[in-house]
Amino acid sequence: MQRREFLKLSALLGSAGALPGLLSGCSAPPLPGSGEISTRCTVCNICFWQCAATLYTENGKPWKVVGNPEDPHCNGRLCTRGTGGIASYSDPDRLKQPLIRVTENGKQTFRPASWDEALGIIAGKMQAIAEHHGNDRIALFSHGDGGKHFQRLLQAYGSHACAHPSFAQCRGPRETAFGLTFGEGVGSPDRTDMAKSRCIVLIGSHIGENLHNSQVQTLMQALDQHATLITVDPRFSVPASKSRHWLPIKPGTDTALLLAWMNVLINEQLYDREYVERYCSGFEELDRHVQPYTPEWAWLETGLEPALIRETARAMAQAAPATLIHPGRHVTWYGDDTQRCRAIAILNALLGSWGRPGGFYRQEKVDLPPYPAPAPPEPEHDWMSTVQGNYPLVTTGISNVLIDHSVGKDAFFKGWFIYATNLTTTIPGIRKQLEQAAESLELMVVVDTMPAEITGYADVVLPECTYLERYDDLRNKAERTPTLALRSPAFPPRHDSKPAWWIARELAGHLNLGKYFPWQDYREVLDWQLEQVGSSLEEMERIGVKTFPRKTPLSFEPDKPVKFNTPGNRIELYSRHLARTGHDPLPKYTPPERPPEGYFHLNYGRAAAHTFGGTINNPLLFELMPENTVWVHPAAAAKLAVGNGEYVRLKNPEGTHSNRIRVRVTQRIRPDSVFLVHGFGHTDPRQRLAHGAGADDSGLMHNVKIDPVTGGTGMRASFVTLVREEA
Ligand code: MGD
Numbered sequence: 078m079q080r081r082e083f084l085k086l087s088a089l090l091g092s093a094g095a096l097p098g099l100l101s102g103c104s105a106p107p108l109p110g111s112g113e114i115s116t117r118c119t120v121c122n123i124c125f126w127q128c129a130a131t132l133y134t135e136n137g138k139p140w141k142v143v144g145n146p147e148d149p150h151c152n153g154r155l156c157t158r159g160t161g162g163i164a165s166y167s168d169p170d171r172l173k174q175p176l177i178r179v180t181e182n183g184k185q186t187f188r189p190a191s192w193d194e195a196l197g198i199i200a201g202k203m204q205a206i207a208e209h210h211g212n213d214r215i216a217l218f219s220h221g222d223g224g225k226h227f228q229r230l231l232q233a234y235g236s237h238a239c240a241h242p243s244f245a246q247c248r249g250p251r252e253t254a255f256g257l258t259f260g261e262g263v264g265s266p267d268r269t270d271m272a273k274s275r276c277i278v279l280i281g282s283h284i285g286e287n288l289h290n291s292q293v294q295t296l297m298q299a300l301d302q303h304a305t306l307i308t309v310d311p312r313f314s315v316p317a318s319k320s321r322h323w324l325p326i327k328p329g330t331d332t333a334l335l336l337a338w339m340n341v342l343i344n345e346q347l348y349d350r351e352y353v354e355r356y357c358s359g360f361e362e363l364d365r366h367v368q369p370y371t372p373e374w375a376w377l378e379t380g381l382e383p384a385l386i387r388e389t390a391r392a393m394a395q396a397a398p399a400t401l402i403h404p405g406r407h408v409t410w411y412g413d414d415t416q417r418c419r420a421i422a423i424l425n426a427l428l429g430s431w432g433r434p435g436g437f438y439r440q441e442k443v444d445l446p447p448y449p450a451p452a453p454p455e456p457e458h459d460w461m462s463t464v465q466g467n468y469p470l471v472t473t474g475i476s477n478v479l480i481d482h483s484v485g486k487d488a489f490f491k492g493w494f495i496y497a498t499n500l501t502t503t504i505p506g507i508r509k510q511l512e513q514a515a516e517s518l519e520l521m522v523v524v525d526t527m528p529a530e531i532t533g534y535a536d537v538v539l540p541e542c543t544y545l546e547r548y549d550d551l552r553n554k555a556e557r558t559p560t561l562a563l564r565s566p567a568f569p570p571r572h573d574s575k576p577a578w579w580i581a582r583e584l585a586g587h588l589n590l591g592k593y594f595p596w597q598d599y600r601e602v603l604d605w606q607l608e609q610v611g612s613s614l615e616e617m618e619r620i621g622v623k624t625f626p627r628k629t630p631l632s633f634e635p636d637k638p639v640k641f642n643t644p645g646n647r648i649e650l651y652s653r654h655l656a657r658t659g660h661d662p663l664p665k666y667t668p669p670e671r672p673p674e675g676y677f678h679l680n681y682g683r684a685a686a687h688t689f690g691g692t693i694n695n696p697l698l699f700e701l702m703p704e705n706t707v708w709v710h711p712a713a714a715a716k717l718a719v720g721n722g723e724y725v726r727l728k729n730p731e732g733t734h735s736n737r738i739r740v741r742v743t744q745r746i747r748p749d750s751v752f753l754v755h756g757f758g759h760t761d762p763r764q765r766l767a768h769g770a771g772a773d774d775s776g777l778m779h780n781v782k783i784d785p786v787t788g789g790t791g792m793r794a795s796f797v798t799l800v801r802e803e804a
């Protein structure tokens with residue numbers, strides 16, 4: 078028997094059987110709002126945009142959640158997902174108590190346990206790992222606020238390795254490329270000044286399907302002011318439908334287009350010469366570099382006509398510097414992602430949009446001191462150079478690299494903590510490796526609100542309460558207006574769930590590390606921090622959001638010098654860091670692989686009703702979008718003899734099949750590609766709504782391309798075909 082079998086026993090959590098009703102436990106009164114109403118301030122946790130909101134309860138039960146009008150992340154309006162987020166509280170499939178893996182009658186299963194027992198087991202295994210292998214051998218995978226508490230705990234224990242999939246599976250190449258060029262990343266919320274843009278270029282970023290609240294609002298404001306929208310996408314996406322120009326580019330050739338645009342801007346003298354002379358270095362090298370990349374050359378690569386490439390380049394120049402080439406968000410596509418993101422950064426520099434109205438603003442956050450607790454000791458070893466020394470330009474953990482170093486008995490890592498991230502579907506093509514890691518790791522702890530697939534690999538599963546039942550750290554993001562926002566609990570934790578700060582503190586107690594968590598209640602931390610900036614917990618519980626004055630201007634000031642955190646204190650068109658580390662210092666185009674006969678590029682994206690896989694089982698959001706569909710061009714559908722609405726399975730060249738998925742025949746996709754929304758195809762029956770609904774793109778990814786600069790996992794280089802159900 079395997080040391081750690083994947084467990085998906087629906088009976089474990091009880092009440093297997095009938096599907097859950099919507100918002101069960103929340104009996105609506107005859108007229109909503111006629112009962113006893115109370116309100117609590119919160120910060121939405123359905124995605125990382127973190128909109129501040131007010132939660133209304135009626136007779137102590139959830140009623141509705143609405144955006145806080147004072148909050149610049151939402152301006153009083155939550156998106157579909159945020160509004161439906163309330164159902165995460167009453168989801169009947171939530172994790173209800175700690176679970177520990179046991180073997181009963183020769184079979185592995187989970188048994189409910191008390192917190193004390195579960196934490197005692199974890200502490201015992203952590204002590205054994207420290208004794209036998211060293212105290213730096215536990216890795217943390219984290220996506221979300223509460224991860225900070227486990228990071229603190231593990232650092233106090235001696236393990237500093239921490240990875241967020243939002244780096245190597247999402248924004249890593251973008252942050253790295255912008256950092257190399259401008260000395261700073263884009264950050265989150267993205268520092269785009271879209272409301273004032275006169276021209277916006279979306280290059281594989283489908284704002285409107287990808288609902289980051291204020292991004293969508295500012296894009297709409299720009300369109301109301303007749304800004305020119307140019308969308309580059311192999312698919313006719315929602316923003317493509319609102320664009321002056323839709324460029325249905327051949328998948329994976331975006332860098333060719335970006336180089337051709339630079340060629341036009343430079344050769345037609347349309348770039349911002351004054352800005353470039355004042356702030357940039359490496360222009361001569363760039364000029365020479367882009368000469369071969371004419372629109373005629375790019376036509377053959379991208380399938381886009383030279384006249385269209387020239388026309389769009391001129392439109393950008395005409396509106397500059399209020400032209401924004403959007404940096405995108407999920408940018409790990411074909412493995413040449415840092416190069417593509419560098420090309421986007423350089424194009425913005427040529428147009429003079431960095432630090433200018435309508436381009437990119439300068440971010441500022443509230444100067445909020447940390448609570449005066451003892452700092453965890455500095456690491457004894459540099460785990461980064463041991464584990465990910467091949468990526469010297471990366472200053473954070475690379476999730477897939479940490480996983481590589483967890484497989485086998487000689488692997489560096491011996492234990493994992495996984496907080497709020499379902500690695501099973503987040504890291505492409507990971508299942509086999511996950512099984513191998515599960516076999517060799519001595520401890521795997523998963524902290525989640527739901528029985529996500531990853532919990533099936535754990536030794537111990539710890540149920541966190543939802544964001545509606547807990548305090549978290551104050552939201553303090555670097556952005557346009559410095560604000561603080563408070564998440565406060567509207568309900569006590571349901572079942573036997575607990576907040577992350579409590580779990581980490583209790584576990585610290587079991588490990589004799591309690592001095593690093595010198596608070597009884599997280600309210601003490603929040604109140605102390607707020608006092609330092611002239612507020613209090615009492616005030617924030619009343620207002621939810623507090624705005625602070627900026628100390629620096631939003632844009633560059635014409636008469637003042639600007640400091641760039643780059644080697645030459647200038648915007649680096651030619652990157653010296655890339656040259657020094659053996660990478661191409663100017664953006665290089667790598668032609669993508671084309672699908673074998675009968676196969677299609679596997680394209681994926683987001684939908685307005687869901688955030689990745691984490692919301693599929695949410696009863697309200699499931700009702701809005703219960704399954705995904707696979708978009709197929711009519712010519713391809715005819716060739717495959719599949720009809721609109723028919724169920725098929727997707728198959729990759731290695732023979733892996735997906736769950737069944739419905740076909741959507743549409744002209745909105747190129748004939749060489751298919752498209753589906755990511756996050757579906759759950760395989761764990763404990764998520765009773767999501768189980769078996771739609772297909773999972775990640776499990777089909779057979780050709781993951783690693784970005785040599787950041788280690789990010791390029792996820793768009795895989796191919797699939799459609800197999801009819803009866804075949
Ligand atoms: P989800 O799949 O939504 O996001 O990937 P993940 O971070 O894995 O899983 C989030 C988990 O958090 C769920 O299991 C949910 O139940 C749990 N959770 C939700 N709220 C809480 C909470 O309050 N506390 C705790 N403890 N758990 C909670 C995202 C990652 O995926 C990212 S950032 C990107 S951009 C990539 N996107 C992407 C893609 O588009 N396509 C493919 N194929 N892969 C992708 N991988 C990346």
Ligand code: SF4
Pocket residue numbers: 121122123124125126127128151154155156157158159160288289290
């Ligand atoms: Fe919540 Fe939507 Fe805001 Fe994300 S964008 S935090 S889901 S309201």
